[in-house]
Amino acid sequence: MLDAKESKPPYILEYHPYNEYSLLIQWPQIVSENILEELSAFKKTLQHLYPEAILTAAYASILLVFPERITSFSALKAQIKQGYDTFSENSTSGIEQRPLSLYKIPVCYQAAFAPDLEAVCTQLKLSPEALISKHSQATYTVYGIGFLPGFMYLGGLNPELEIPRKSSPRMKVPAGSVGLAAKQTGIYPCESPGGWQLIGQTPIPLFNPLQDPPFFAEVGDKIQFTPISKDTYKLLQIQVAAGIYNIEKTIYTQL
Amino acid sequence: MIKVLKAGLYSSIQDLGRSPLQPIGVPMGGAMDRESAQNANALLENAPEAAVLEITMTGPVLAFTENAWVAFSGAVFPIYLDQNKIANNTPIWVKAGQELRFGTLEKGVRLYMAIKGGFLSDILLGSRSMQAHLSPMIKLEKGMELPHATGEKDQAVILEKKSNTPLDAKKIRAFQGPEFRALDVSQQREISQQIFKVSNLNNRMAYQLLPPISPFEKSQLTGPVLPGTVQITPAGNLMVLMREAQTTGGYPRILQLTAESINAMAQLKTGDTFRIKILPLN
Numbered sequence: 001m002l003d004a005k006e007s008k009p010p011y012i013l014e015y016h017p018y019n020e021y022s023l024l025i026q027w028p029q030i031v032s033e034n035i036l037e038e039l040s041a042f043k044k045t046l047q048h049l050y051p052e053a054i055l056t057a058a059y060a061s062i063l064l065v066f067p068e069r070i071t072s073f074s075a076l077k078a079q080i081k082q083g084y085d086t087f088s089e090n091s092t093s094g095i096e097q098r099p100l101s102l103y104k105i106p107v108c109y110q111a112a113f114a115p116d117l118e119a120v121c122t123q124l125k126l127s128p129e130a131l132i133s134k135h136s137q138a139t140y141t142v143y144g145i146g147f148l149p150g151f152m153y154l155g156g157l158n159p160e161l162e163i164p165r166k167s168s169p170r171m172k173v174p175a176g177s178v179g180l181a182a183k184q185t186g187i188y189p190c191e192s193p194g195g196w197q198l199i200g201q202t203p204i205p206l207f208n209p210l211q212d213p214p215f216f217a218e219v220g221d222k223i224q225f226t227p228i229s230k231d232t233y234k235l236l237q238i239q240v241a242a243g244i245y246n247i248e249k250t251i252y253t254q255l
Numbered sequence: 256m257i258k259v260l261k262a263g264l265y266s267s268i269q270d271l272g273r274s275p276l277q278p279i280g281v282p283m284g285g286a287m288d289r290e291s292a293q294n295a296n297a298l299l300e301n302a303p304e305a306a307v308l309e310i311t312m313t314g315p316v317l318a319f320t321e322n323a324w325v326a327f328s329g330a331v332f333p334i335y336l337d338q339n340k341i342a343n344n345t346p347i348w349v350k351a352g353q354e355l356r357f358g359t360l361e362k363g364v365r366l367y368m369a370i371k372g373g374f375l376s377d378i379l380l381g382s383r384s385m386q387a388h389l390s391p392m393i394k395l396e397k398g399m400e401l402p403h404a405t406g407e408k409d410q411a412v413i414l415e416k417k418s419n420t421p422l423d424a425k426k427i428r429a430f431q432g433p434e435f436r437a438l439d440v441s442q443q444r445e446i447s448q449q450i451f452k453v454s455n456l457n458n459r460m461a462y463q464l465l466p467p468i469s470p471f472e473k474s475q476l477t478g479p480v481l482p483g484t485v486q487i488t489p490a491g492n493l494m495v496l497m498r499e500a501q502t503t504g505g506y507p508r509i510l511q512l513t514a515e516s517i518n519a520m521a522q523l524k525t526g527d528t529f530r531i532k533i534l535p536l537n
Binding site (some may be wrong): 016017018019020021022024026029030031054055056057058059060061063065073074120144145146148149150151153172190194207209210212213214215218219234 | 274275277278279280281282370379380388389390430432433454475476477478479481483501502503504511512514536537
């Protein structure tokens with residue numbers, strides 16, 4: 001995968017009829033903050049244009065799934081292309097404000113919650129303190145949601161924390177585990193098998209099927225990790241159980 | 256309600272799934288052979304979204320505690336209501352106290368049992384479909400009780416109507432996927448000429464096919480996928496994503512099954528063979 005910080009809008013989009021009901025829109029297939037930011041803004045425009053469609057975004061793609069068969073892909077493409085042109089003009093002239101949502105997730109990095117922390121530190125030649133500060137000082141971007149309900153692919157990891165997946169995956173990774181895998185970090189929203197290197201755990205449930213909405217974030221949102229002590233972990237667990245805990249959210253506009 | 260006396264291999268409550276939640280990583284889920292599930296519902300004049308029982312490979316043993324109309328569609332099993340053999344594709348009146356059991360699978364692999372008014376298990380995120388990581392149970396277990404709408408004896412019309420899903424499809428139809436053109440022409444030809452076989456790795460999430468075609472090692476940015484998406488692994492294995500597939504994938508998406516062919520695939524089992532026919536889409 002290429003990194004392309006220099007990529008700038010407007011982009012040449014590609015349109016691929018995906019099935020009888022769906023159209024795939026692709027930006028240049030690279031990992032880029034600029035692309036992701038534009039894509040998540042344009043997704044809102046598309047959702048407004050097609051309220052009946054289900055829009056799934058990931059990295060540099062949006063898939064539009066309609067409830068009915070698409071009668072003319074060329075008409076749909078032309079309409080979206082026109083929408084993108086107008087959108088691009090508005091963006092470059094600064095009419096469009098793009099507020100970003102930032103969520104802060106408390107994470108306990110202590111040994112009892114971080115089965116791979118010691119081994120990861122040894123391999124990366126970092127002290128636990130250095131690893132924790134590098135992991136919790138970055139602001140991450142949600143590039144995609146998949147693998148499990150509410151599993152966010154987070155980009156923006158400090159390159160010093162890049163480490164391959166474990167050679168043999170665990171059969172059971174507990175819910176809330178925070179892991180590292182290559183250029184990414186992520187949180188397991190539920191118990192699952194998994195091969196990521198586990199360096200911490202959050203006491204807050206990320207995905208709750210009994211709540212509406214069950215999940216708080218969408219592609220394009222920002223995530224930060226706040227280091228917490230074992231005592232705070234337990235306190236938050238109690239707050240969660242009592243139903244009084246809310247994820248900390250900030251909305252800001254990027255310059 | 257219906258009591259599960261024996262669970263069978265893999266039976267689960269399914270409806271049309273949770274497609275609106277794809278953007279937050281929830282698999283669509285729902286009946287694997289949607290056409291047969293809807294046909295079973297239609298026989299009872301149920302709404303298409305009424306929950307049905309999806310029975311796979313070997314059937315459960317079920318005891319009815321209330322009267323109910325039921326209808327079966329999809330795979331062919333000998334079905335016994337107490338001692339009497341009953342048929343697919345027509346409504347059947349079941350009386351409280353009767354037991355339903357299934358013989359050895361004859362054709363296809365997934366059978367749908369609709370019940371008048373539908374199964375009434377809990378709705379979770381807009382659907383009653385059992386789903387890994389979401390619902391407390393992902394399949395029937397011995398001793399479970401399945402709530403359902405209660406039936407009245409007067410069914411307006413006794414319909415007979417078959418599902419359009421073939422139970423032994425020899426041709427699976429697909430469109431070119433977004434990365435189809437990244438394949439070599441020789442690989443594209445391999446796909447059209449190969450006789451594929453369903454490997455023993457097949458379930459509600461995916462079907463892996465045999466044999467692999469030539470290796471394909473190009474890297475690929477993670478993107479959205481759908482049920483029916485065919486991915487190719489670096490070793491050249493084709494993976495057909497099914498209803499419970501995850502919502503994004505990092506392998507090249509070389510084909511996309513037609514809506515009808517996803518249903519047809521859902522009736523194929525380990526060892527079944529077929530060809531892939533590539534169709535235009537525009």
